[in-house]
Structure formats: structure tokens, C-alpha cells
Amino acid sequence: MRDDDGTMTRSAALTERSGQTPVDPGSPAASPSPARRRLQLVLAGLWLLDGMLKLQPYMFTKNFAPMTIGATTQGAPFWLADPIDWAKRIVSAHPVGTMALFALVEIGIGLAIAYRPTLKQGLIACLVWVPFLWFFAEGLGGLATSTAGPLDGAPGASILYGVLAVLLWPADRSGRAVTSEAVRFVGTRAARIVWVALWGLLAALCLLPADREPGSVSDTIAGNVVGAPKGYVWLLDQATKWTAGRGAEIDAVLALLLAFVAVSILVPRRRVVRAGIVVAVVLAALVWVFAEGFGMPFQGMATDPDTGPLLAAIAVAFWPAAGRRAEISEPAVATVPDIALEGGSAK
């Protein structure tokens, strides 16, 4: 009962006025890429959740700034710690005003991305907000310290929001090179660089000395027990027992798996690319459940859902969809790296 452009026809409107049909808001208008739009909605939902978490009562107390923002300065160099201390003092002095503002900004970003006419504005706001958040609130995700690791939330949820916002920028680019939603705007080469850099960085962080301590993994898991529901506590306890004293081995395996994920995108086999993405999603889920404690919402102190869902969303954006080669519209020279994302064979 709607026109092609999504507007309700007059006859449909009159039918609904007559009382025969309940008034329903209707369905969304056609989108150039439903898969891309779904990923944008995931980004919007995560931003909305992020903003709502910042309205928890704890955020408005004087404990928040020293315990949450202040914690990011541990081990940080002076050029990072000093500005964060400055920000911490401001938030400590005005916890209600600053946190209400933060929540409002993030809820606004989520709603703007979700509302189609303001999608670009929402993504721009996201890209403007992310550096500020990443630097002052997350201390660059711990990357400037010697203790950063994928199990500790590196490289920071904020920067992953930014990566996702760039990858999902609305673009109607088509052609043989468009083999996944991640390459539609930035192109194959840039998307591949992002993938390798992200997962390669996570693999490299596993090799840091601090992450190879015997108790590094079990301590991280045990830290999520406080305030958690009974069933989840039991699961974490089992995981803590199993990982106790095995930090070095687990981190070595994790580093190998992350390295496989990083290079899988370069292999000119669709199955390998997909296997890499599946491993990435599984690792993101494991990290989220066991190491990040779902972002630790059960303590009432969670400021975001943490990196797990964002890493998974980024991985899904790289999924080489079937039938993408049907979009061929321009002749191009097939290089081996190009085929990797396309999922074809190198033969």
C-alpha cells in the first residue's frame, strides 16, 4: 500500500481511516544494501546501549572519575596520563553535568545512525566523538602501556566504533571489487589493511611479557566474578580453575589464532577467508564472555559493552557474501590479493 519511494498512497490512508485496518507505521523503504543497513543498525544499537549505560546511578557519583577514568592512567606515559588527570578532575568536580552530556551525545549518535535521513550526521558525530573518548576515557585502550592485551580490552572499544563507522559509511559502490560490506566504501586494499592491522595488533599484544605471566588469563577471568549472577559465576570459576597457571600457553595459542585471522584475508581462497572470520567471531565472543565479563554490567559500573561485540561486528562486515561476483560491472585486472576478499581461487 505504499509507493516505491515509501510514502503511503492516498487510497491506503483512506482505507486506514475507515477503521478496517489498524494503523501501522509500515515497513522501511528499500535500502541499497540491506546487509549494510543491518550492520549500521548494530552500530546504532551499540551506541544507544553505550549511552544508556552512562545513565546508571554510579556514573553520577564521585567514585566514577577516579575509579574508571583514573584507572586508565596506570602505567601510562606522562603525555597521556596528564591530560587524563585533567579530564578526571573536571568529571570529578561536575559528575552530573558531564555524565549527562556524555550519555546524551552517545544516545544521540545511536538514534542519528538509526534514523535514515541523519545517518551521515550520526556517523560524522561518531567519528568526532571517538578520538576524544579513546584518548581521555580509555587512555588509548591501554596501547601506550606495557600491559595492553586483547583480554584487557585493547585496542579500546571507542576506536572500534570509529573503524566500524568508516567501514559502514553509506556508499553505493558496486563492481567486482565489492565483495563484502567492509570494502564498499573504503575499497579492497584499505579494508584489507584495516583487517590485518587490527587482528595483527591483537596477536602482537598477546606476546607482551605482561600477558604471558602464568596467572594473566585466570586473574582477568576472576576479576569478572564480582556482582555476577550465580550461573555466570560458576562458569567463570570453572574457566578460572582451568586457566590457572596456563597464561603463557593460552596467550601463545591466542596469538597464533589471531595471527591466522589477520592473514586469512590475504589468502586467495574463499573458504580460508570465511574460516578466518568465523574464528574471529568466536574469539571475540570468548573474549567478551570470559575476559571482559560482558563489559561488567553486573557491577553497575559498565560504561560500554566493551570490545567483544564490536570486533564481531567488524568481522561480520568482512564476510564475503555469496553472489557478489554477480555484481561485476567493470573490467579489472585480477590480482591475487584482490581475489582474496572476493573469495575466488588463485588458480
Next chain:
Amino acid sequence: MNAPTWLTTLVATLMVLVATYSVWRLAVARLWERATDYESDILNLAIGVAGAGLVASWAHTLPRPVWTAVFAVGGVYFAARTCLARSDRTVRGRLLAHTACCAIVVYMFLAGVAPTTINGSTAGQFTMAGEPGMILDQTITFPAIGLIFVVGLCFYAVTVVNRIEPLRVESAAAAELEDLDEGFGSMDGTGGGIGLMLAPRSVEVCRIVIALVLTYAILTKLV
């Protein structure tokens, strides 16, 4: 812990506004004999009234068991309607959302989501153990279910925002010219008169407000 007083007041007021607008829609549809989705309006009215009481003490109305029973019956009704409407995907989706909404409100009443028992706000104070002036508040039971509902409500709000049709300036002017002669505006709310009062877009806004307020109410007790 509890949130700033102005925030809980604002959130509760939003729910009261949703309830008031739903009453307004029902009254206008009845008096002017216009079509409206009675199920949605009645559900929004009930959630508006009950939800406000979950956030602020001053908005308390019926006892919790009564509200629990009301939404449990509503949930069963919408679940049955969802089963009967299997063939109509659009209607089924809407009824499924209503069912889920009733289930969430029932959960909230059973799990102990309620206005704070602390006098005054803890905003701007130290509240953690070991800190001066430690202040504690009650928390909900079944927090894992609450977390699932919080995530679900956020993504539901996003999908509702996504399906809102953008306002069209040209068509608004045209619709106004056409519809005002007949005494009511276009159904997308771009016209004037009763059409504007019954615009589906405003119902969608109510759904977004409800989803966000319920999310807020659960999160404030998810400790």
C-alpha cells in the same frame, strides 16, 4: 545508589506523557470515529502508567501484583493473537513486539525494579564501600535476564527509529491542501487536524520512549 532526582523525574514524566497521549489518541479516535490501533494505544497507556511508577515514587498507582497480573494477561492475549496472525507478517511482528513488551514489564515487577528507597540523590557523593558516606540501594533479582532485556530493548528502539518514514516537505504541503478540506490530515502526520493527532509516527516515538525508559529502569537496578 540512585540517579539525580531531575533525571528520574524527567524519565517518569516521559512515561506519563506517553500514557496521556495514548488516552488522547483513544479519545480522538472514538469521538471522531477514526481508525487507530487500539491494541497499541491501550498497551502504551498501561505501560506509560505502570512504567512511571517503576521509576519514580510519586507516580506509583496500583499495587505491584495487580500490574503484574494485568501485563501477564496482556502478554497471554498478545501471544495468542500472534499465533492466530501467523500468515500476516506485519501484524505478527507488531503483536510479537507487544508480547515481548508485556513479558519485560512482568519481569520488571517480579525482579524488583522499583523506585529507589534512598531519600535524596546519591549523585555527586561517594557511594562505594570503604568510602565516606557509603550508600547502598536494593538490586534486582535475575540480573542476567535483565541484561538480555536491556540489549533487546536498545536494539528494538533502533529498529523502530529505522522504520520511521522521513518527513517530506513537498508532500506535506500538498497533503495539507488536500486533507484540510476534509477536516483531517494525512496518515503520516504531514497534514493537519485529526490526522496529525493520530499520526503513526507519534506512536513510533512513544514506542522508542517506552523502550528507552524500560532500559533505564532496569539498568538503574542492574547492580
